[in-house]
Amino acid sequence: xxxxxxxxxxxxxxxxxxxxxxxxxxxxxxxxxxxxxxxxxxxxxxxxxxxxxxxxxxxxxxxxxxxxxxxxxxxxxxxxxxxxxxxxxxxxxxxxxxxxxxxxxxxxxxxxxxxxxxxxxxxxxxxxxxxxxxxxxxxxxxxxxxxxxxxxxxxxxxxxxxxxxxxxxxxxxxxxxxxxxxxxxxxxxxxxxxxxxxxxxxxxxxxxxxxxxxxxxxxxxxxxxxxxxxxxxxxxxxxxxxxxxxxxxxxxxxxxxxxxxxxxxxxxxxxxxxxxxxxxxxxxxxxxxxxxxxxxxxxxxxxxxxxxxxxxxxxxxxxxxxxxxxxxxxxxxxxxxxxxxxxxxxxxxxxxxxxxxxxxxxxxxxxxxxxxxxxxxxxxxxxxxxxxxxxxxxxxxxxxxxxxxxxxxxxxxxxxxxxxxxxxxxxxxxxxxxxxxxxxxxxxxxxxxxxxxxxxxxxxxxxxxxxxxxxxxxxxxxxxxxxxxxxxxxxxxxxxxxxxxxxxxxxxxxxxxxxxxxxxxxxxxxxxxxxxxxxxxxxxxxxxxxxxxxxxxxxxxxxxxxxxxxxxxxxxxxxxxxxxxxxxxxxxxxxxxxxxxxxxxxxxxxxxxxxxxxxxxxxxxxxxxxxxxxxxxxxxxxxxxxxxxxxxxxxxx
Numbered sequence: 001x002x003x004x005x006x007x008x009x010x011x012x013x014x015x016x017x018x019x020x021x022x023x024x025x026x027x028x029x030x031x032x033x034x035x036x037x038x039x040x041x042x043x044x045x046x047x048x049x050x051x052x053x054x055x056x057x058x059x060x061x062x063x064x065x066x067x068x069x070x071x072x073x074x075x076x077x078x079x080x081x082x083x084x085x086x087x088x089x090x091x092x093x094x095x096x097x098x099x100x101x102x103x104x105x106x107x108x109x110x111x112x113x114x115x116x117x118x119x120x121x122x123x124x125x126x127x128x129x130x131x132x133x134x135x136x137x138x139x140x141x142x143x144x145x146x147x148x149x150x151x152x153x154x155x156x157x158x159x160x161x162x163x164x165x166x167x168x169x170x171x172x173x174x175x176x177x178x179x180x181x182x183x184x185x186x187x188x189x190x191x192x193x194x195x196x197x198x199x200x201x202x203x204x205x206x207x208x209x210x211x212x213x214x215x216x217x218x219x220x221x222x223x224x225x226x227x228x229x230x231x232x233x234x235x236x237x238x239x240x241x242x243x244x245x246x247x248x249x250x251x252x253x254x255x256x257x258x259x260x261x262x263x264x265x266x267x268x269x270x271x272x273x274x275x276x277x278x279x280x281x282x283x284x285x286x287x288x289x290x291x292x293x294x295x296x297x298x299x300x301x302x303x304x305x306x307x308x309x310x311x312x313x314x315x316x317x318x319x320x321x322x323x324x325x326x327x328x329x330x331x332x333x334x335x336x337x338x339x340x341x342x343x344x345x346x347x348x349x350x351x352x353x354x355x356x357x358x359x360x361x362x363x364x365x366x367x368x369x370x371x372x373x374x375x376x377x378x379x380x381x382x383x384x385x386x387x388x389x390x391x392x393x394x395x396x397x398x399x400x401x402x403x404x405x406x407x408x409x410x411x412x413x414x415x416x417x418x419x420x421x422x423x424x425x426x427x428x429x430x431x432x433x434x435x436x437x438x439x440x441x442x443x444x445x446x447x448x449x450x451x452x453x454x455x456x457x458x459x460x461x462x463x464x465x466x467x468x469x470x471x472x473x474x475x476x477x478x479x480x481x482x483x484x485x486x487x488x489x490x491x492x493x494x495x496x497x498x499x500x501x502x503x504x505x506x507x508x509x510x511x512x513x514x515x516x517x518x519x520x521x522x523x524x525x526x527x528x529x530x531x532x533x534x535x536x537x538x539x540x541x542x543x544x545x546x547x548x549x550x551x552x553x554x555x556x557x558x559x560x561x562x563x564x565x566x567x568x569x570x571x572x573x574x575x576x577x578x579x580x581x582x583x584x585x586x587x588x589x590x591x592x593x594x595x596x597x598x599x600x601x602x603x604x605x606x607x608x609x610x611x612x613x614x615x616x617x618x619x620x621x622x623x624x625x626x627x628x629x630x631x632x633x634x635x636x637x638x639x640x641x642x643x644x645x646x647x648x649x650x651x652x653x
Contacts, residue, residue: 001013001087006570006571012151014087014151017153022154023156027194028196030176030196031057031058031198031199032057033198033199033202034057034060034178034180035049035059035202035204036205037059037206037209037347038160039204039206039345039346040141041204041344041365042059042061042202042204042345043145045059045369046156046158047148048371048374049374050149050156051154052494055373055374058156060159060160064185066142066146066160069139072358073259074135074359074360075096075135075136076439076441077124077131078441078444078469079359079360079364079441081129081131082364084487085490085492086144086145088144092136093131095136095262097134097136098134098135099124099132099133099134099245099260101120102121102123102247102432103120103244103245103246104118106249115302115303118429119429123436128436128440128442129471135261137261146158163185164181164205164214166214167210169340169341171340177340178197178340179195179196180197180198180201199340200340201341202343204343204344207347207350215328217323217348221319226272227274227285227287227317229313230268230269230270230271230314230315231292231293231313232261232311233266233310234265234267234309235306236305236308237306239304240303241258243260244258247428249411250299250301250415253298253299254273255272255412256299256300257269257411269296273285273291273292273295289310316352319350321351322350322394323343323348324394326344326365326393326394327390328340334387339389342386342390345358349401351405352408357441364393364441365393365396367492368610369389371608372385372386372389373386379634380494380542382632391449396444403438406431442468444612445465446467446612447467451614452466452608453616453628457617457621460597460601460602460603461595461596461597461616463597465613466614466616468612469611469612469613470487470607472488473485473486473594474589475582477578478553478556478580478581479558479578486581489546489578490607490611494609495541495542496544496614496629497545498546499548499605500517500545500604500605500619501592501605502602503602504550504600507547508556514547514619515562517604517619517620518545518564519562522564524622526630528629531629531635532629532636539567540579545564545565546580546581547580548591548592549580549581549583550592552585553582601619602618603617604625
């Protein structure tokens with residue numbers, strides 16, 4: 001973590017200085033972004049925008065205060081990578097339950113009315129991510145996003161007890177085309193209306209989204225036909241795998257998914273209940289918590305479970321629904337209109353919670369949208385990039401719905417039988433193992449677009465597949481020998497990243513590829529660093545450039561490296577020493593080998609602000625690099641070729 005850039009600053013470095021005039025009292029009449037709903041999708045978006053006090057953002061929530069318990073709990077490896085960009089992954093790892101192993105139980109062949117263990121699998125395959133699969137109460141995830149917001153320059157806090165009651169879009173109305181009416185719900189002010197105009201509105205207000213209804217979108221899909229219950233319990237049991245994630249399929253009493261919770265004692269049980277008739281709602285069944293407990297006790301036989309406390313419980317129907325588009329622009333008008341209202345999370349896709357994807361995919365939605373809104377509002381990117389949000393995330397949600405439909409069907413099937421005995425490996429166990437990468441959040445791949453290049457040069461780095469998330473690997477920082485994950489240099493700050501993997505040559509030699517590339521970025525008129533960095537801003541404020549060498553760090557001289565990799569920053573022109581890395585040769589995990597990078601040619605890896613690989617190009621493909629950024633970025637006004645007051649200078653030997 002870097003701080004003290006603009007002078008020594010005592011105290012907690014995670015608490016930023018408040019921007020002048022922040023926080024604001026009352027709801028402003030004009031907003032850049034209004035977020036409706038303070039669930040995981042809304043808070044992930046608000047936490048990104050809070051870092052930019054010049055972007056006027058507010059988030060409203062109809063509930064009277066923050067969530068305290070219940071709802072989602074599974075945090076995928078991919079979401080943990082995202083949490084690291086916000087700075088709280090370590091806290092989640094400390095407080096959460098780590099899913100290391102999943103066990104499977106099926107009917108005992110000798111006594112089918114009893115269950116017996118059928119197998120164990122490692123929950124996350126080796127090398128898939130540096131992050132674990134974590135279980136933690138959704139309320140704690142909310143708390144951590146709220147802390148990021150509270151500590152930001154904006155000092156952003158949700159406006160609770162406030163709901164949306166009206167939304168209209170008038171694109172002829174100028175810069176603030178979205179007219180919103182909010183209603184206060186707090187005691188003493190019930191029914192009071194507040195009028196707001198916004199440039200953008202994002203509906204993160206759940207499956208009954210009023211924002212979605214206002215823009216004429218609807219959830220379409222399968223009707224619910226299966227009831228499940230869920231409860232968080234403190235219980236005494238002789239079931240041996242109560243502290244492992246466990247899938248149980250009984251012969252005739254239904255199925256259970258066991259999710260051990262954080263803290264060492266709490267356990268979540270997902271319990272299969274009844275089939276529902278056509279059009280029937282689970283609320284009509286009047287299911288009680290005692291019924292859930294009794295169902296669990298029957299499924300666990302021959303083991304016993306005695307519930308001493310139920311911290312939270314609910315019943316729900318399984319159904320998969322999806323909207324056709326995640327913004328307010330009709331498909332036929334995409335060439336002529338720009339989106340100004342978006343929906344995310346349950347507002348545009350709903351499904352069962354058993355695969356643990358709901359919160360994760362919802363946060364992924366707004367992590368995708370957030371940097372795009374920042375880039376457009378700050379004038380870095382053309383507003384046309386906002387079309388890419390719906391295009392990219394609707395495809396992800398479509399895959400989620402397909403996966404969940406099949407997973408729910410398999411989980412509700414009776415056990416497979418061969419003669420009178422269950423098959424050796426039940427279908428639900430096979431499906432879980434086969435789709436481990438999906439449940440870890442690693443199957444998302446964005447198609448070629450204005451923001452994602454084609455695979456012409458993919459052979460230069462086959463381990464960094466274009467369109468997929470930036471798969472981190474360990475490296476050693478040249479300046480101080482610190483071993484760290486390269487992916488951890490990406491923060492949720494809307495910056496683009498150029499990772500330059502150097503060819504097998506002396507990087508300090510005259511004519512070395514890294515020197516030529518840095519000279520291009522520093523001096524060429526079409527350099528994206530020069531072209532898009534505002535005058536007076538730090539040279540890495542829009543595009544962050546870092547180099548990874550092939551040599552051991554002891555074989556390199558820091559002072560002989562290109563000036564661009566030792567940039568002067570801040571009001572005092574201090575040197576940033578954290579731009580250069582070497583392989584972690586001591587551990588034997590050489591990033592060039594494990595990510596299959598062409599050692600002879602090297603490559604330039606372009607990584608998007610949301611941690612996805614946008615392109616792979618040769619070091620000498622200067623025009624191609626410039627052309628890629630020219631597709632969507634806006635040159636800074638003023639004299640061409642000026643980077644700003646903090647241009648890099650050669651550090652004296």
